[in-house]
Amino acid sequence: QVQLQESGPGLVKPSETLSLTCTVSGGSVSRFHWSWVRQPPGEGLQWIGYIYYTGRTTYSPSLQSRVTISLDTSKNQFSLKLRSVTAADTAVYYCAREIVFSVEGSLQYYHYDAMDVWGQGTTVTVSS
Amino acid sequence: DIQMTQSPSSLSASVGDSVTITCRASQYISNNLNWYQQKPGKAPKLLIYAAFSLQSGVPSRFSGRGSGTDFTLTISSLQREDFASYYCQQSYGSPRTFGQGTSLEIK
Numbered sequence: 001q002v003q004l005q006e007s008g009p010g011l012v013k014p015s016e017t018l019s020l021t022c023t024v025s026g027g028s029v030s031r032f033h034w035s036w037v038r039q040p041p042g043e044g045l046q047w048i049g050y051i052y053y054t055g056r057t058t059y060s061p062s063l064q065s066r067v068t069i070s071l072d073t074s075k076n077q078f079s080l081k082l083r084s085v086t087a088a089d090t091a092v093y094y095c096a097r098e099i100v101f102s103v104e105g106s107l108q109y110y111h112y113d114a115m116d117v118w119g120q121g122t123t124v125t126v127s128s
Numbered sequence: 129d130i131q132m133t134q135s136p137s138s139l140s141a142s143v144g145d146s147v148t149i150t151c152r153a154s155q156y157i158s159n160n161l162n163w164y165q166q167k168p169g170k171a172p173k174l175l176i177y178a179a180f181s182l183q184s185g186v187p188s189r190f191s192g193r194g195s196g197t198d199f200t201l202t203i204s205s206l207q208r209e210d211f212a213s214y215y216c217q218q219s220y221g222s223p224r225t226f227g228q229g230t231s232l233e234i235k
Binding site: 035037044045046047049050058059060061094096098101103110112113114115116118119120121 | 129159160162164166170171172173174177178181183215217219222223224225226227228229
């Protein structure tokens with residue numbers, strides 16, 4: 001059974017870089033998309049971006065200028081770096097696996113993506 | 129970006145009731161719509177993918193419908209453990225986007 005675990009500092013100073021790692025156990029990062037999602041206190045879910053096992057990344061346009069997601073297949077981990085943080089970046093950060101589900105149609109199978117496994121989340125506070 | 133709009137933002141119901149949450153996409157997304165449940169202090173849990181397919185282990189009282197831009201999540205015969213927040217999310221394009229969430233509370 002695949003499990004994900006986030007790790008990293010719980011407190012980051014304004015203007016510095018937030019760095020988190022997600023360790024994958026029970027499966028390999030050499031398949032699927034690997035995502036980061038965050039949730040500010042009392043708010044909804046915000047997708048940050050993901051990395052495909054090939055190393056191709058896609059980011060939220062609102063964060064693209066400050067975010068980098070990378071993959072370390074040797075450690076079976078993927079990471080998030082968010083630069084120049086402010087208090088608005090205070091949130092619970094989740095890592096998640098996005099897989100492809102195959103659904104049978106009348107003539108063929110159709111493929112749909114969804115985040116099926118999540119880490120427990122880690123709280124990051126931006127404060128001096 | 130594809131905007132996802134959920135309604136209502138909050139909902140009160142009793143054990144045994146049936147409730148429906150609506151999610152609307154700002155553009156066509158076919159059936160690329162997922163529903164997640166989130167309980168306080170916990171990570172989201174995938175309930176439904178591809179608009180109507182139940183994730184393994186999810187009770188059959190949860191059902192999803194819709195295609196194109198309009199979708200619904202129905203929970204029939206509410207159980208105490210169903211009181212939580214629910215989010216829709218589109219996987220038709222990137223960036224992925226979530227609805228703002230619906231908080232389901234016990235009446």
